[in-house]
Every structure is written in structure tokens, then in C-alpha cells.
Amino acid sequence: MSKVPPPHVPPTRQLATAHLMKRLLRTYVRPYWGRFAAAIFMMLIGAGATAALAKLIQPVLDEVFVQRNATLLYPIGIAVFVTFVAKALSAYGEAVLINTTGQKIIGDIQKELFRHLMKADLAFFQAHPTGTLIARFTTDIALLRYAVASSLTGFGKDILSLIFLIGVMVHQDPWLSLIALVVFPSAFYPIGRLARRMRKVSGNTQAETGQFMTMLEQVFQGVRHVKAYAMEEYEAQRADKLIDRLRSLIARAGRVRSIASPIMEMMGGLAIVTVIVYGGAQVVEGTRTPGSFFSFITAVLLAYEPAKRLANLNVILQEGMAAADRVFALLDEQARITSHPGASELRVSAGEIRFQDVTFQYATQPRPALADFSLTIAPGSKVALVGASGSGKTTALNLIPRFFDVASGTITIDGQDIRTVAIDSLRANIGLVSQEVSLFDDTVRANIAYGRPSASLEEIILAAKRAAAHEFIERLPQGYDTPVGEMGDKLSGGQRQRIAIARAMLKNAPILLLDEATSALDTESERLVQSALSDLMRGRTTLVIAHRLSTIMDADLIYVLQDGQVAEQGTHASLMAQGGLYARLQKAEAQAT
Template identity: 40%
Template sequence: MNSPLNIFLSYYRPYRLTLFIDLLCALVVAGILLIYPLCAGYVTRTVLDNPGPEAWAQLVRVGVFMLGLLAVQIAANTFVDYQGHMMGTFIERDMRRDLFAHLQKQSFAFFDSRRTGQLMSRVTNDLFDVGELAHHGPEDLFIAVLLFTGVFVILLNLNPALTLLLFAFLPFMAAYAIYFNVRLNRALLQSRARIADVNAQVEDTLAGIRVVQSFSGEKLEQGRFNGENQRFVNSRRMEYRAEAYFYQGMTLFTQLMSIAVLVFGGLYILRDSLTLPELVTYLMCVGILMEPIRRFVNLARLLQEGVTGFQRFRELMLIQPDIIDAPDARIIQKPRGDIEFRDVSFHYPGTSRPVLKDINLKVNPGEFVALVGASGVGKTTLCALIPRFYEVTDGEVCLDGTPICNITLESLRRSIGVVQQDVYLFSGTVMENIRYGRPDATETEIIQAAKQAGAHEFITALPGGYDTDIGQRGVKLSGGQKQRLSIARVFLKDPGILIFDEATSALDNESERVVQESLERLAAHRTTIVIAHRLSTVRNAQRIVVLTENGIAEQGTHDQLMQGNGVYAQLQAVGARL
């Protein structure tokens, strides 16, 4: 397995040329910074200390030379600031792209145990810090090492004793930096986790704002938010305390170095072992020495924030999807719709109680089968196993005699249409939401699908027709209208197998009648499984399967089951709705 460092460096591969030029510009900047104090030393030693008739000309030449250096420095820094930042942004984008693609491969079980807001925080906030590290990390390290080495050589040539005294501070600075870096890293990890919790709370509350307001739950939600917000503040307090100790300690050491140079440099002048022009050059070099130290400090901050973000990125990337294509999985085109459950058992991850146990069920091609049973017996779970939204714990599900684990996920799910009670529509237009069923569909095909779903009439009555924006989750539409759009989407998809998770139970009678007619048209000549809560909706099913906690209790037509006076008859006796 590749190391985290190799994985991080691999994201530079498409931008190697930009990185090379960026580091080349950094080399130029570092070289120019080292030349400045040498120019100052030349002026004070050669021009001002013993001025001659050529002094003015020499000053002009040095000034022009330094202006030329300044122009090159500004040009190089401009490239580093702009193109370097863009490189970091591109790397951030690529990581975000890979993480989003990885999240989409995860099964329902993965999302069942995680909050959306926390995942969003990792996709957005954390990767911003990684992008900053990707940009500033290489150049700060490169410039700091070059400057530090260059300044050390210059200072050593000027006065070895004073230089050794100066560099005696470095071990103490390093020990101090390492200690507080550890504390800062720990605080940053906790801070990232807390802001993710805040995001999750905001996402949860705003997504359910209609429920919150209908139950006057604003105070309750405000209390929950305040709690998460305060936890974030507490984590930031730890972060800022560690950060303050770190940076102010580094400032203390650098100022002590400047004071030491001034005091001991003056002493060496008094002893005639150092000249004033050399002290001026030395002080300028010490000033430049502060630059690599500042960059090292900044690099330490970037490493803490970027590495923390990269760790959280890697945590998600290392979670392998538990439902993937088998190596020899084959693509199916138009399945006949022969579905069979063979000794299927299932329990949700982290639980020991099985939801389904030893289920054996065969649905013939083109058959209309209704699933009924008390709430919680696993009707929806049973249907979720067919498109492999969850993986069976034991046994196998077969499609046309082939275990579905040997069929590619993309072709399996393309062959199955699911119409749920809780319709999910995306922000955007009516046209875009229907086209989700088949992205390459033409406008004519989309309109035809809407007509088949009984949606064309109400769509054309909307202010913008098919181009009407329906709001987040279709909030501008009624329940019946949203349901018909979801059915139009499945019409456009044209799958061979249909699963209806009681798609009409939440509708009024008129909307239910229209939607029911659409569903019947959609179900014609397709293998159809209906999860029923209203028993009145399954009377005309070719076969009714009665599910209990102990598995399949009975199956048959409505009349056969009523005559058998079993579980189904008892359900009918207690009411027309489960």
C-alpha cells in the first residue's frame, strides 16, 4: 500500500511543470534576498567608508542593480503567489473530486451511520487546508532551506564566533517548536471534529425546518445548536492557546537573537575584531535569517492544518465500499425479470438481530407481486436487497438465474426502477429532474414520459412549464405532483423491474387515484414488486406475499388468502391500513 506521503505527492503529478517553475522562482527569490545585504555591505565598505571621485557613480550602479533585482523578485513572487496558489487549488479540487466519487460508491449502510454535515465538512473545510499546504509547503520549505544555508555561510565568513553564538539558540527553538506543534496538532484535530458537528447540526435542522416550525421546536433546536457551537468554541480556545504559545515563543527567540547580535557585535567592534560596515551587513543578514525562521514557523502551521485535513481525507478514502463489482461481474442489458431469494438472511451492520431470516421467494418475469405485513418486518429491506443497496448477510439474490453479486452494479441498478413514498427531487427545473432517469434523453422523450406519468398537464400549467424551478427537494410542488415527477423519471429510465415502496400512501384520494393510474401503466409488462401499507391497493395483485418477523407466512391471491383465514385475513380484519 502506498504511504500517505506518496499519495499526497501523487496529486502533484499533473502539475509538475508548474511546481518546477514555482520552485525555480523560489530559488530566484531566495538568491536575491541573499544578495541585498551583500550590496549594502559593498556600499558601506567601499563607497561610504572611503569615498572617492567615483563614489556617486558607484552608488548609482549599485542602486540600478538593486532595482533590477527588485523587478525580478517581484516577477518571481507574482508567479509564486498566483500560479502557486492555483496549483494548490487544482490539487484541492482533485482531492475533492476523488473524495466525492469515493463517497458515492459507499453503500446505504455507510450513510446510515454518518451525518451528512460531518461528511460535507470533510469535503469542503478540511480540503481547503490541504490545498494551502500543497501550495505553500514546497515553496516555503525550499526558500527557507536555501535562505538558512546561504545566510549561515555569509555570517560564518563575517564572524565565526558571533555566528556560533547566534546558532546556539536553534536547538532550544527546535525543542520548543516540536513540543507546541504536538499540542497544536491535537487541538486542530479536535477543532475540525467540532466544526463538523456544527455543520451536521445546521444541516439536520435546516433540512427539517418545516417539522421544526410545525412543532414550535425552534428553542429546542437553538439549544442543540448552542451546545455544539460552544463545544466548537472550547476546542478553538485550546487551538488558539497552543497557537499563541507557539508563535509568541518563536517571536521571543528571534528577538533574543537580534539583541544578542547587537550587543555582542558592538563588543566585537570595541575589541576591533569587527568593523562597523561588517556589523551593518551582519545585522541585515540576521534580518534575512528571520525570513527562513518565519517560513519554517508558517510551514509548521500549514503542516498541522494540512496534515490534519489530509488525515481526515484519508480516513474516508481508506473506507472501502462494502458493495463492489466482483472481478468477473457481467453486464446485463434487458433482464427478463426473474427474481429469486435463496435462503436470504440479513441484519444491519452493528446489530445482531436479523431483520430477515431464511427467506425463499421467487418472482416470475412480468409478475405483479405485493408484499404486505406489519410495520418493521422487513418489507422495504427485502426490496433494498434486489438493487444491492445492502448486501445480504447469508444466502443470495438471483436475477435471471445469476447471483446479483456477479452482475455489475451499474447495469443491475439501471435495470431496476424504484418509486418511493418519500420522493427525492433535486434543486433545479422540472426538465432536469425528469431527465435524471436518462441523462441523454431528448426533450421529446422527456415530455412523452411526463405524459405517461400523468404529469404533463400540471407541468404545462406551471409558470415556466418544464423550465420551472421546483426548489430544494421540490418544495414548490404538491405531494401528488412530486410523486408523478418521480414516476415520469422511472418511465424515462424504462427499467425491466419495478419496486413500489407504497408510493401513494401519503397522498389524498384524488392524487392517489391519478398516481395509481400512472403506476399501473408503468407496471404493465414489467416484473413489479409493491410494498403495501394499504391492503386495498393490492387486491388485484397476481400474488400477495405476507411477511412476518419469522419470514414468509403465506402467499397467494387475495381470495385464496382470505379463504385461508391466516395472517392476511387477520390483517384485513383489523383494518385496511398497516
């Protein structure tokens, strides 16, 4: 068994935290300022209640316990209880407001990201593994959600609590406050350095998570081939390496994250010891009452927790900012294939398709897939593209609905350059049936109606009948309401293909693109579907790609492609008479069967 290569982790950009926070606040937080104002009001109540508790310690000790003033016992007790009630209610209100608003913000980001990806080019999805994109919606969004909730709470509740408690401390003893406030901030410098490390580790962790999700998706979807080639152990080794790398990164992140608390514990302990020694000496000397001293100590102890949370907040925030950077990187990738401003609607009158000197090259390929490629598909005709694998057949088909754009040359429909018309109108006039059947985890009815969700059941049934699918659909447990499973895995290959053909029939577009549309059908189903397709193609412009040449012998015109150019053209009979490339392909197919 060959050594499993380490996964490739693409580099991630790192925008400044201030830039990312500004974008979050301006774009996503601003619409909810009213809710945040209410949350801040709750935080003010909670912070004031916390400071009041520290202040109430002084009369409890000095007036009740030292002076034994019984008349103040109940009023102070009631005041303490009211303070706790105010603190509890404000904490609940603030938590609900922050949580629901944070969820709304994250939901807005997810919705915008999904809509943005739906407008992305096909090349974008070829360049970004599915698992990486899913990781943006799951792990990255989870980190961002936690960071948003923590930062909103921290910068609101914890800072307000510190301000109120510092006010109590300064009121009790300005000099003692200065001692405590000098020690605490000294912990923020090393924690700030930890935060920068945390962002880098978090970026690497999420990149590895995307790789791991991609591997899982590929293996689970291709499990049939994994077993057929006895590659279980190979895939297990790949998973082992990815899991070990991910575990190592998560452990490193945990170590970095955990260092902040010990630093704050030590610095907090130093501050409290200093206060106890200095303040205790004042109590012993009689220059300070026990109540004022313990009130000050209470304020310091109460301030310790929000100070520690604020110190940890920068570490959490950097994790969230690394996630935000990756999410925004996707949002910032603009689609290259778009409708130009003021683009006109495509008007299909006859349905002529013309390629004129078209050149196209994939970014990952060393030579053009099509070079100075020209051909004409007459209105209402059935034209077939044939040729060896890699000759450019599928590329030519994909250029018509603008899945990709030509590098040079033009493609026109009824004289209209497809780059000058609105993409929606272009694709509305094109029906596509591919050898790669895409069914969604929904009902048979929903899959046939995909593209025409408003279609009636009668129209759906008619389309299914014309695709030779109605009979097997009727035999399904719930008929047209039967779920087809993920990628249609509850159906056979031929059944999936017939549903895809029914979908194209329901769309009823004037231009039809068939890419090995009957490749997965048995002989009987193919006969039925070919008859249905013949009916569908009548009066429509149809481009057919077929590896089985027997399926396109009745084509009005056949183009034979080789190395991205038209090598031969003619009818089946004329091409066979030429004895060229097409005839050799026919002979090879006959020998193979």
C-alpha cells in the same frame, strides 16, 4: 425540558506525518513536478536577491558613506533597484505557480473523494452523518489547502532564503554566524511539541465541526417538525452546546498556534542582542568595518522572518495533516458491494425474481431483518409485500438492486445470482419509485431525465403525461425548465411523487420496484397515477410495497411478511378467505378509515 445530551464525537485515527506527506507527494504532487520546478527556480532568484540585498549593505556603508566614494553611488543604487525588481518578479511568479498548483492538487483530492463516495455502499452513508461528510469537503479541505500552500512555500522559498542568507553571514564572519545559528534552532524543540498538541486539537475541532454541520442540516430540513412540536428552544440549546464546544476548541487551537511566535520572538531577540554586543565590540576595537557588521546584522534580520515562518510551519502542517488523515480515512474505506472482476452483464429475458433461503441483518439491529426468507416473483407479474412495520418488506426490496448484500442464501433474476453480475447492468434493469422522493435542485426536465440524461424533450413529456404530471408542469412558471428547489421543496408532495414516477417511466426498465409509490397523492392524482402504473407494469415484473392494502388488491400474488419471514401468500380473495393475518390487516385498515 430534559437536559440536552453532549454530542458523540467519534475517535479519529492518527497516521504518522511522514506517511501522510509521502502519500500526498507520491499521489497528488508528483503530476505537477514541472510546475514545482518552475516555482523553485523563481524561489532561487528570490532567495539570491534577498541575500544580495544583505551583501550590498557593506559597500553602501563602507564605500559610499564612510569612504565617500561618489563613483559607486549610482552603480550600487542601480544594483539595489535591480535586486528589488528581481525579488518582486520572482515572488509574483512563485506565488502564482504555488497557488494555482496547490488549488489543482486540492481539486484532484476533492474529485477523487467525491467519486469514491459515489461508489460507497448505502450502509456507509447510514454510518456517516451527512454533515461529517460535508465537513471533509469544506473545513478539512480548507485546512489541507492552507497546509499544502504553506509547506510548499516554506520548504522552498524560506529554506532557500535561509541558505543564501546564512551563506552571507558565514562569508562575513564564521564565528558570529555560529553564535546566531546556535540560538535560533533551540526554539524548534518546544515548537515541535506544540505541533503535536495542535494536531490533536485540530482533530477534535473538525470532528465537532462535522457534528455541528449534521445538526444544522437535520434541523433546517426538519424545521416543519421542529415548529410543529414547539422544539425551537430545545434545538437552540443543542446548538448552544455545540457552538460552545466548538468555540472552546477553536480558542484552544488559537492559543497553541499563537505560542510559536512569542517563542521565536524571544529566541530571535536573544540571537540579535548577542550579535550586536559581540559584533559591536569588534567595530569599536577596529577589527571590523561598520559595513561588514551591518551587512551581517541585515542578513540576520532578513533570516529571522523565514526562520519564524518555518517554526510556525510545523504547527500549520500538523493541522493540515490531521485534515489529510480524515480525508484519507474516507478514501481508504472500500465498498463491500462491488462487481466482481469479470462479472457478466445481467440478461433479463423473462424477469423472474427468486429469493432462496435469504438471511440479512442490519449491523445496528439485535435480530435478522430477514431469516431463511424465500419467495418467487413470476415473470411479468405484479407481486405485493405487505405486513406490519418492521416485518422486512423494505429490506427485501432493497436487496434486489444490491443496496445491501445478503448474509446467506441467494437472490436470482432469471436464474442469475445478482452477486455475480455487474452492478451497473443490474441497476440499469430496475426502476425504483420510493415513498422517500429524491429530487435534486435542478429543473423539472433534469429531474425526470435523471438516469437518462440523453432523453429528448418529447420522451420526457411522454413520461410526464403517463405519470399524470404534464398538466401541472405546464402550469409552472417556466414549464419543464422550472427549478424544483432543494429536495423539490417548491412542489407539493403529490407533484414530487408524480415526477419521481415519470422518472421511472422514462427509464423503462423491465423490473419495477414500487415502495409506497402513490402514498403522497390525493385521490384524483392517485387514480390517474394508478392507471398509468397499470400501463407501465404490463408485461414487467413488479414488486410493490404498500401500507394501504386497497392499492394492491389486484396483485397477482400477495406475500404477507411477519418477523422477516413469509407468513401467508395468495391472492387478495384467497387471503381474505383464510381469515388470517392479511384479513386482520384489512380489517384494521378499514376501521382506521
